[in-house]
Amino acid sequence: MGKSAYLPTGQKQSQHLADAAGTQSGHRHPAPGKHPAGQRQPALGRRDHRTSNRQPQPGNHHHLTMQQERVRQAVASLPETQREVLALAYFQGLSHSEIAQSLNQPLGTVKGRIRAAMKTLRQLLTTERPNY
Known part of the structure; x- marks a missing residue:
């Protein structure tokens, strides 16, 4: 296999980073208390919810x-x-x-x-x- 066979494409890297940052288009965390019955909102979800309005720096x-x-x-x-x-x-x-x-x-x-x-x-x- 060639060297690039094991490397993700730039698009995959960008999507992975977007997913990790919670910036995937249309991706929103439910408001506090709006999770399905019996499920607690994870701490990471609360953190993402608080910072979701931040604008990317130029x-x-x-x-x-x-x-x-x-x-x-x-x-x-x-x-x-x-x-x-x-x-x-x-x-x-x-x-x-x-x-x-x-x-x-x-x-x-x-x-x-x-x-x-x-x-x-x-x-x-x-x-x-x-x-x-």
């Missing part, structure tokens, strides 16, 4: 785009075996055991590859931070 889009590009380049620089396990864990949501089984690799090997990949990414992304 410079944030450029900063976010630059940050996404740095992450994409850092992931692309990893060895294929490390990219593969990261993609399965973080983009497809598989557990370490499921990854080991699907790749026919020992669990310790999978965990070691993920740990090594995360260490490399941390080093790459915490050094030489560009000014946005």
Whole structure:
């Protein structure tokens, strides 16, 4: 598989970020007390409800785009075996055991590859931070 096979598209990244931020179009949390009977409103929902009227800052889009590009380049620089396990864990949501089984690799090997990949990414992304 090529390097880009394990990377989400820009559209998927944007949608994921929008979903995580609760900004998906039409996405609204019910007003307090309006949840289906017997369900309590989660704390995160209350927090999202309070901050849902915030406007995006003008410079944030450029900063976010630059940050996404740095992450994409850092992931692309990893060895294929490390990219593969990261993609399965973080983009497809598989557990370490499921990854080991699907790749026919020992669990310790999978965990070691993920740990090594995360260490490399941390080093790459915490050094030489560009000014946005």
